[in-house]
Amino acid sequence: xxxxxxxxxxxxxxxxxxxxxxxxxxxxxxxxxxxxxxxxxxxxxxxxxxxxxxxxxxxxxxxxxxx
Numbered sequence: 001x002x003x004x005x006x007x008x009x010x011x012x013x014x015x016x017x018x019x020x021x022x023x024x025x026x027x028x029x030x031x032x033x034x035x036x037x038x039x040x041x042x043x044x045x046x047x048x049x050x051x052x053x054x055x056x057x058x059x060x061x062x063x064x065x066x067x
Contacts, residue, residue, distance in 0.1 A: 005050045012047030015039060 001009075022028045027061055028036060049055035 001050075005053065007050070009050030012045070012050060013042045015043030016047065019043065050065050 014027060019028070019030065019036060024031045028034075030040075045056070049058075
């Protein structure tokens with residue numbers, strides 16, 4: 001795993017960890033639908049793309065012409 005993938009994996013882990021710690025301390029309530037679920041989605045996507053190397057956003061951007 002190269003440095004970029006390690007960075008993505010760790011960044012995703014930190015996002016998810018911060019949400020879990022906030023939820024467990026009572027600062028946020030993840031049981032309700034809120035914008036924090038979008039943050040969780042981004043964190044999980046960062047984590048999985050760092051581990052397996054597949055990023056859906058990269059595929060979409062390449063299809064529309066980004067390099």
